[in-house]
Amino acid sequence: MKYPIRVLLSLVTLCTIGLGTDNVSAESNRCGQIRAVRRLAIRENLDSDNLATLEYKYCGHSNRRSSSIQSPRNSSQNCFDLTVMAQLARITQERRRLVRMVEGLQEVTCERPRQGRRSSLNWQNGQTAKLGSNWYYPNGQTAKLGSSWYYPNGQTAKFGSAWNYPNGQTAKLGSIWHNPRGRATSADRLLKRACRIVGTTECDRILTDINRSDRNRSDRNRSDRNRSDRNRRNDFWRDLAIIQISWQAYQSR
Structure with missing residues (x-):
């Protein structure tokens, strides 16, 4: 009787492992979906508090590290x-x-x-x-x-509302974005193409940090001037993050 019991226990263990693997796979897929939605929300400058909670629930700390763009x-x-x-x-x-x-x-x-x-x-x-x-x-x-802002190599990074890449090419002029080769495009297309090259994990890290430090529900209780200053900083970080991802992709090719 002992041998069949051991076999039965082994089968139960294997089934448990199989079910666990399916659950892990499902959680991983859900995590990917959550992060895709969060990238879109952040690009659109939406509040990220609820999305951050979802990411923590399904992704844990696997995609968190010290911020590369972080102004307290x-x-x-x-x-x-x-x-x-x-x-x-x-x-x-x-x-x-x-x-x-x-x-x-x-x-x-x-x-x-x-x-x-x-x-x-x-x-x-x-x-x-x-x-x-x-x-x-x-x-x-x-x-x-x-x-006005400048890169360490002497190239102009930002002049007025215009942004440039380190190679001197226009990155953003008004509401029009350009890739590092100078071709006009949209922010969404620029990010979509760049993220395919640098990887979604790196894109998640950069985009998530754009407004983590500068968005707060207490903004509703602040003066219009303070809220306007905060919004300008948010826009500044978002533009800089897009430039970083686009330039990183350009350098990787």
């Missing part, structure tokens, strides 16, 4: 500016030492409010980081002059 809620202007600089440096894939220096000052400034109010800052190599409202990279290149 209610951050100082210095924190915001350094976060932009760090992202522009990553996009151009500048020397790792330069990126680390910008990231280091960004982290310190964003975590220390007093540091975030300073009008002058220097890099570890002695170069000027900030003078007045203007910013400079550790290699001496201008990062921000007035409201």
Whole structure:
């Protein structure tokens, strides 16, 4: 009698494993669907709180890592500016030492409010980081002059409402988007094509971080001016994220 019982127990175990595998597969498919919906919602600038809850339920922490685009809620202007600089440096894939220096000052400034109010800052190599409202990279290149932004390689990143890629090609002019080769397209088509190249996981990571820090239901209780400033930051991060994904795909080909 012992042998048949052992066989029966083995069969029960195999059935349990089979059912578990089916459940895991179903959860994985559902996770993929949730993330696809979330990408669309974030691109459309919709609130992501409920979508984040769904992603956590079906995906856990498997797709979470430290944000590459993250400016803490209610951050100082210095924190915001350094976060932009760090992202522009990553996009151009500048020397790792330069990126680390910008990231280091960004982290310190964003975590220390007093540091975030300073009008002058220097890099570890002695170069000027900030003078007045203007910013400079550790290699001496201008990062921000007035409201204009620049890549570490000297190319203009943003001038007025227009965005450019690191190769100088127009990325966005008004509401019209372009790929890094200069061909006009839409944001949706640009992202769809780019995400096929860099992979959905990388796209999820970048797009999810666009407005995680700057969207909050308490915005309803804030003044119109504060809400407008927050919306401008959201638009800024969304545009920068699209440029990052598109440029990364272009570099990967």
